[in-house]
Amino acid sequence: MNTVTLYTWVGFLLFLGIMLALGYIGTKQTKSVRDFAIGGGLGPVVLGLSFAATYLSAATFLGYPGWSYEWGLSNLWLILAMIGGGALGVLMVAKKIRELNKEQKSLSLPDWLGDYYNSDILRVGTGLILLFNIFYISAQFVAGARIFEYLLGMDYTVGLILITVVVVLYVFGGGALADIYTDAVQVILMAIAGIIVFVSGIVIFWNGGITTTLSGIVDNLAAQDGNLVKVFNPDSVHFYSIGAIIGAITIQWAFASAPHLFNKVLGLKNDKDLGKMILTYVITASLCVVVLFGGLYSRVAIGPADVVADLALMEYVAWAFPAIIVAFFGVVILAAAMSTTDGLFVSISTVFANDIFLKFLVKRGFVRVEEEKAEKIALQISRITVPIVGLLAFLIVLKPPMYMGDIMWIGISGIAAGTLGPILYAVYSKRKASPRAAEGSMVIGLLSYLILYFGGIIPSTMTAGAVATFIGILAMVVLAFVIKDKDREEEVELAKAE
Numbered sequence: 001m002n003t004v005t006l007y008t009w010v011g012f013l014l015f016l017g018i019m020l021a022l023g024y025i026g027t028k029q030t031k032s033v034r035d036f037a038i039g040g041g042l043g044p045v046v047l048g049l050s051f052a053a054t055y056l057s058a059a060t061f062l063g064y065p066g067w068s069y070e071w072g073l074s075n076l077w078l079i080l081a082m083i084g085g086g087a088l089g090v091l092m093v094a095k096k097i098r099e100l101n102k103e104q105k106s107l108s109l110p111d112w113l114g115d116y117y118n119s120d121i122l123r124v125g126t127g128l129i130l131l132f133n134i135f136y137i138s139a140q141f142v143a144g145a146r147i148f149e150y151l152l153g154m155d156y157t158v159g160l161i162l163i164t165v166v167v168v169l170y171v172f173g174g175g176a177l178a179d180i181y182t183d184a185v186q187v188i189l190m191a192i193a194g195i196i197v198f199v200s201g202i203v204i205f206w207n208g209g210i211t212t213t214l215s216g217i218v219d220n221l222a223a224q225d226g227n228l229v230k231v232f233n234p235d236s237v238h239f240y241s242i243g244a245i246i247g248a249i250t251i252q253w254a255f256a257s258a259p260h261l262f263n264k265v266l267g268l269k270n271d272k273d274l275g276k277m278i279l280t281y282v283i284t285a286s287l288c289v290v291v292l293f294g295g296l297y298s299r300v301a302i303g304p305a306d307v308v309a310d311l312a313l314m315e316y317v318a319w320a321f322p323a324i325i326v327a328f329f330g331v332v333i334l335a336a337a338m339s340t341t342d343g344l345f346v347s348i349s350t351v352f353a354n355d356i357f358l359k360f361l362v363k364r365g366f367v368r369v370e371e372e373k374a375e376k377i378a379l380q381i382s383r384i385t386v387p388i389v390g391l392l393a394f395l396i397v398l399k400p401p402m403y404m405g406d407i408m409w410i411g412i413s414g415i416a417a418g419t420l421g422p423i424l425y426a427v428y429s430k431r432k433a434s435p436r437a438a439e440g441s442m443v444i445g446l447l448s449y450l451i452l453y454f455g456g457i458i459p460s461t462m463t464a465g466a467v468a469t470f471i472g473i474l475a476m477v478v479l480a481f482v483i484k485d486k487d488r489e490e491e492v493e494l495a496k497a498e
Contacts, residue, residue, distance in 0.1 A: 445472020
């Protein structure tokens with residue numbers, strides 16, 4: 001066993017012990033499906049850290065630096081998209097959603113939309129759309145498996161089994177409380193890693209000053225491939241034009257209303273703390289996302305070698321740092337994978353336990369049980385869902401994908417396309433739209449994404465998701481106007497008949 005492997009095992013087992021302990025604490029405090037779903041009301045700093053950890057994911061430390069390695073400076077547009085788009089998305093919807101939820105007391109996005117529009121079709125339909133998040137979970141499993149493969153010498157499949165089992169076990173018990181507690185620890189590690197990577201490149205490639213050092217890095221990239229230093233890289237799947245950049249920013253903005261992030265907003269204790277939560281996110285995320293420079297440094301240090309893109313950052317870390325730091329980065333990436341995956345598990349579990357079982361099957365009388373027993377059954381459903389979802393996510397990536405980031409964005413884009421129209425209309429319209437309009441927007445937005453991306457019309461998952469999201473929003477506005485006018489005509493005809 002070499003030094004890196006030894007340090008990685010020690011660090012991973014220590015980290016795992018802390019995570020399982022926090023999961024145990026969450027288990028003891030989880031008494032209801034509401035506790036499992038949103039954690040019961042917490043402070044802005046903890047939730048801001050949790051929001052950042054969940055928003056960023058392992059893609060920030062493996063997938064996105066891999067894009068920097070492959071496509072160069074154009075990938076830095078992603079920093080603007082993630083910091084600006086994410087914060088803007090929260091600011092635009094969070095405050096109003098919390099105000100509306102004071103009466104609804106909803107636990108999730110499908111629950112909130114179903115209650116607001118009084119539509120079980122929207123509640124169940126949105127819940128089923130959230131199954132797209134299985135792709136997102138799969139991407140995080142890839143990250144964990146890659147780290148076990150790279151640092152511990154495990155077979156990819158064995159590493160995939162290990163990361164799946166670890167995440168399933170501690171989310172199974174603690175739900176949102178385990179998720180939020182562990183996120184706060186994980187994102188601090190992620191921020192430290194981001195700072196180390198960014199500063200290290202400046203130090204290692206130092207050339208007498210910041211400007212000359214950065215110029216030297218750019219010159220090195222240009223000598224390898226002129227497209228690596230272009231503002232829009234024609235070789236990039238996601239950053240080849242101004243339209244693609246706008247698409248990336250748009251889908252990051254839409255991502256801020258994703259279900260596993262939406263739950264953090266609902267879990268906030270006081271409305272006045274929302275600003276503190278967003279500020280915590282912006283500061284923390286800014287420290288984390290500079291890790292994208294690691295992909296550029298890797299390209300400068302290693303050159304156009306035969307490198308798996310998702311492991312480009314680890315190749316740079318192994319080249320630049322001693323064994324103990326390499327092991328630390330391995331643990332950080334595992335933390336990043338787990339910090340997002342647990343939130344996704346909780347959001348999907350909530351769909352089946354609360355949105356479909358309690359709010360639809362029990363409420364509508366399809367299942368007849370007493371309220372107390374229904375709550376206990378719902379909590380069991382939320383936990384049973386975890387291993388089932390874990391197995392499905394595991395099967396999707398048994399064969400490792402070329403870019404884990406693309407797998408992740410399949411899930412994000414599908415959900416945004418199907419849900420953002422009804423969300424924004426609820427937040428900004430002065431009059432409530434017909435349930436049929438919201439249902440139509442959901443279907444049109446989702447079908448648009450499936451056709452645009454899986455039909456091969458738009459190759460970028462982010463751009464296809466952004467276009468489909470705009471189509472869903474436009475459909476919501478048009479349908480709300482048309483169906484409203486139709487309802488008025490029916491009222492007039494009824495009045496005349498009387």
